[in-house]
Amino acid sequence: MGSSSGARDGTDSLASEPQSQLQRGVRVVGKIRPFVDSEAGGSSCRARVSVTRFVGDHALVAFDDQQTCRKDSYKLDWCYEQDENIDQIFTAEVKPLIEGLFRGHNGCVIAYGAPGSGKSQLIQGSGQNPGLVMIALGEILAFANENRGSVTVSCYEVSQDHIYDLLEPKDQEVLILEDAAKRIQLKGLSQIPVNSISDFKKLSFHGCNMGKSWLKLPDDRTVRSHRGLIVYLSSVDKESNSSLIGKINFVCLADYEDIKQKGNPRPQLAESTKINKSLYTLLNIVCALNAGENFIPFRESKLTRLLQDFLCKASRAVLITCLNPTICQDTLSAVNLASRSCQVANRHRCHSAKVTKSGSKFNQSCSPSIVGIPVRAVSQKKNEISQCASAEKKGYGTPYAIRRRSLQLGSLGTCFSEKQKTGFPSAIRKKKMPIGSSPPNKSESRKESCESVGPNCVENIMPTGGDCYTNEDTFVQDTVVGLGCDEKMTADPIDGTKDEIHKIFVNEDQSSPPLSARLREISNSLKLLSTQTTAIGSPNTDMTSTKQINKEKLDPKTPEVPFAVRLENEPNFDYIGSPQDIFKTRSTGLKKYLAQECLTFLNSANKEELKGLKGIGEKRATYILQLREESSEPFKNMDDLKEIGLSRKQINAMMSQVLGDF
Ligand SMILES: Nc1ncnc2c1ncn2[C@@H]1O[C@H](COP(=O)(O)OP(=O)(O)OP(=O)(O)O)[C@@H](O)[C@H]1O
Structure with a gap:
């Protein structure tokens, strides 16, 4: 199997429409994971994934199943190919959010996808390959040091529509409250000061694999969950001398599994149903935001309620759909859902509405x-x-x-x-x-x-x-x-x-x-x-x-x-x-x-x-x-x-x- 890039951009792959041009809504991009060892015979695989990109507009991700002659294409705001690394994604998608953070805005980076599609690798990274969190944290800490700022972090898990603190676990779940200014307050979620990357690496994440990976569940845990890490930056605005507080949320969503395709036993089926329900709710909200709808149903799930401050109008967000390079129903379903919520779809929709009004x-x-x-x-x-x-x-x-x-x-x-x-x-x-x-x-x-x-x-x-x-x-x-x-x-x-x-x-x-x-x-x-x-x-x-x-x-x-x-x-x-x-x-x-x-x-x-x-x-x-x-x-x-x-x-x-x- 070969993941062919049919890119038509003719330029560097990162010449996508930059985040800075997008004033609101959630940008929905894709990232195709490189082959892993077990997929070494990839080039002979019956399925091919290709990406065609249109600079400043959108990308088409095509799945070509040679055995069934099935071809599916999905439109996203952009898509990163197998050979594009996390640094490139950071520069194009996350850096603008970090810059917003320095000005007191909120940001959100959401990794979503099928099992094994590379979500953890993207958010957390491994060994020599830092993920988006590490790269972002490095920049935020550097900024904080230069600007007399301070950085704290929180880590949480959303499991079965309950939120738990992963840094200082308590018996009680985290409560979502709203303050007088309608900002979301997460009562019971601890914030730990972090002064350096090594401070961060020393943190112990409860209920996570080997006490180190805050995304990977220990092997004995079967209940899947969404996990997130919030980085808060308090700094002082040099011009106005006022204090600024911004926060950025890195969310690794639970795997999207197409439950129709799986002969799951009942407990897993119920769990998958719940997970998918919260994923649908989130994607529905992304869709509503991108469509510019007035009413955004954040309250429909704990996850979306928690993310409200990070997705609302004043914030900037990107949803990265991680894609397996080999065709599988979970990946197809995941990208299909993502594609329906992306900005390019909704932008065209708005365009269509204009045509309807003014055109013939x-x-x-x-x-x-x-x-x-x-x-x-x-x-x-x-x-x-x-x-x-x-x-x-x-x-x-x-x-x-x-x-x-x-x-x-x-x-x-x-x-x-x-x-x-x-x-x-x-x-x-x-x-x-x-x-x-x-x-x-x-x-x-x-x-x-x-x-x-x-x-x-x-x-x-x-x-x-x-x-x-x-x-x-x-x-x-x-x-x-x-x-x-x-x-x-x-x-x-x-x-x-x-x-x-x-x-x-x-x-x-x-x-x-x-x-x-x-x-x-x-x-x-x-x-x-x-x-x-x-x-x-x-x-x-x-x-x-x-x-x-x-x-x-x-x-x-x-x-x-x-x-x-x-x-x-x-x-x-x-x-x-x-x-x-x-x-x-x-x-x-x-x-x-x-x-x-x-x-x-x-x-x-x-x-x-x-x-x-x-x-x-x-x-x-x-x-x-x-x-x-x-x-x-x-x-x-x-x-x-x-x-x-x-x-x-x-x-x-x-x-x-x-x-x-x-
Ligand atoms: N950019 C990358 N470069 C190299 N290997 C990668 C990359 N992304 C993912 N992988 C590899 O793909 C495999 C699956 O990645 P990862 O564990 O991040 O997926 P996941 O979506 O978090 O999986 P799950 O949530 O189902 O556990 C891992 O072996 C990982 O090392």
């Missing part, structure tokens, strides 16, 4: 569509989940809704798979795009992305019906290059119809409005569609003739007017027939779409929203949330709803409730 009608339809994540069928694990549910009831914690809406619905597609080409609305099917021509300016960066990616990106990127989202870039490119966009659509007599169809099939509001709002929009589109459909083929269409044809449509004796409707690359709408035929066909598509929307809603709504639906009460809503803790998308088709005891009649009632009257 057709541009409104250029937003990406969202497809669900493949998950185990509900039925497969129903019993297991029920058991977990009863365990929860017995006092192991009350299940609560994880707001994964942003992750599942809100972010723009960042993953592409060649394998899965079916089951996706044809309206967003891609066309081959011209390669090579460079965009004139940054504002066309989306166009640039596609053109630069070349065959790997353009031809291989296909929207999926499974675990991947489609990509805004390619779709915009498609429409711009392929259609000539605005002018063509304006001149096209069916432009309104096409526009509406795009609206219907394309999830244009990435912030995922409530289902009722979406359905209202669709029903409006339907009304419009029926009107416009009858107008097609009528060369001198005006209001009178439209009304006339509407009347004729209802009259069975009216002779059919043959006409062709061709919507580019949309087989569903590419036929010749009567308005009735067209309407019928479209209605079928809409029904499917409505069903999909309904499933999406059930896969993402919170408890109160769920209870707002007919047929879903407290118990069923709780059960749905439990299913969602097990799997990110438990409902893949309408039959899955039967698994939660809903009859066809109830499902229909539920859908008509949200659809309302026409």
Whole structure:
């Protein structure tokens, strides 16, 4: 196996968009771990990982499984390759945070990834290879010495949603309190003064391997946990002579394990579920921060509450997704989740929103569509989940809704798979795009992305019906290059119809409005569609003739007017027939779409929203949330709803409730 770097940056790899340019949000980058001895035969491995980088914009991490011919690409804000060392990551990602610390700002460095992906190595390092903490601490101590500052450190563990002090362990867990200024105070977490690196090395970390590694658990400990080290810097601002206090948190998250893939025995399954729940919550918050949302649900887990001060607006943070160089489901799932929360995805989303507001009608339809994540069928694990549910009831914690809406619905597609080409609305099917021509300016960066990616990106990127989202870039490119966009659509007599169809099939509001709002929009589109459909083929269409044809449509004796409707690359709408035929066909598509929307809603709504639906009460809503803790998308088709005891009649009632009257 070879980890090939298809870098297109043509420059030093660290020429990524620097942290200093990012005023808020969390930067999400990747780091591919080098091969270890046990992977010595790596070059013959069936899976290949490659990175394609676009300076100042983003990176695409592609996993190419030669055995299954599966290709998946994930977009991140940046990605560091196997041969790039921790010093380089420090310089590009962490140093700007440290500089903020010197000015009294907070910072956060989070390592996240699958088992064995290199998280500990990155944060803590080993032997001759210091990790990010050591390098950062060296700089902070040097600054403190020069500026009459002082440095203290705390070390904590978040296990099963409880926080423990690792430096001065106590019986009681650490409490999270909020002071009058709304700052988080960690009551019970000790702060130990550190004057030098050797002071730090002498610290004893409780419950950690050999008393030295504060990240590695002793072999006899099976419960996984998140661990973090906070470095506090108190200094005096030379100009104002005021005291400054900044802190930086280095967090090593527990391994992300794709529990669907594992035949875990129940205790481990429950533990993994809890860990994943807190990881989802954190990534959801990253996503919300990057999307610029006003409400950030920090309170949803202890981990995110603890990190609130480090992730809030005044702070700067980077999430480093550690990646195994060999393909494994855990790594794919981890990078998939990270990719959905990254800034580049949300930045494009904002761009899309701007286009929607200021651009042509057709541009409104250029937003990406969202497809669900493949998950185990509900039925497969129903019993297991029920058991977990009863365990929860017995006092192991009350299940609560994880707001994964942003992750599942809100972010723009960042993953592409060649394998899965079916089951996706044809309206967003891609066309081959011209390669090579460079965009004139940054504002066309989306166009640039596609053109630069070349065959790997353009031809291989296909929207999926499974675990991947489609990509805004390619779709915009498609429409711009392929259609000539605005002018063509304006001149096209069916432009309104096409526009509406795009609206219907394309999830244009990435912030995922409530289902009722979406359905209202669709029903409006339907009304419009029926009107416009009858107008097609009528060369001198005006209001009178439209009304006339509407009347004729209802009259069975009216002779059919043959006409062709061709919507580019949309087989569903590419036929010749009567308005009735067209309407019928479209209605079928809409029904499917409505069903999909309904499933999406059930896969993402919170408890109160769920209870707002007919047929879903407290118990069923709780059960749905439990299913969602097990799997990110438990409902893949309408039959899955039967698994939660809903009859066809109830499902229909539920859908008509949200659809309302026409
Ligand atoms: N940058 C690196 N250079 C050399 N070896 C590395 C690097 N990163 C990781 N490794 C090696 O990869 C292996 C796994 O790394 P590490 O233990 O840091 O992963 P992890 O994600 O913390 O694992 P886990 O949390 O599952 O214990 C180790 O043998 C480590 O030495």
